Amino acid sequence: MLFLMLFMMMLGLMLLRVHMPIGRADVRGRAVKTVYLSFPERLFMQRINVYSIAGVLLLTTVTGMMSTTFEIMVVAIAFGILALPVRCILTTEGVAINNVVFRQWKEFAGFSCERRRIRLEGRDGTRPLMLPLMLGRQQEVMAALRQHLRPTTSSGTSRSLAKQTR
DSSP, rough: OOOHHHHHHHHHHHHHOOOOOSSOOOOOEEEEEEOOHHHHHHHHHHHHHHHHHHHHHHHHHHTTTTTTHHHHHHHHHHHHHHHOOOEEEEESSSEEEETTTEEGGEEEEEEEEEESSSEEEETSOOEEEOOOOOOHHHHHHHHHTTOOOOOOTTTHHHHHHHHHHO
């Protein structure tokens, strides 16, 4: 029973990263660019949740505390959540990820490109926002980002940014 509640909470948090059933974020402005994340990008976005679920599944398998049927069911639900479509929406007023989060452009100081994501740098006192886009797909959103933010370089990202801005 305890493991059932633990897995329900872990899968619930995983679901809340991509879909908000109540209290949805209000996406404001006219959509400029919408990019649907590929499966590897969705997996990268959920990697901490997937690692956590896999770790607990491994522990319960080794100790024999759960049935194989239940373990397969947890894995199937996790893959079902990973299969949900996730989109990054760039609008005239800000950026949104599905209906979960919307942040206005004025909250960001700039952006930097990394190997597996675009990092929208927060102004003082605000957190950055990560857009999990692989290098090949980052070009799709660069023009829209440049309309509102300036490229910045942070440690470890200057090489990949220099390649993309050439």
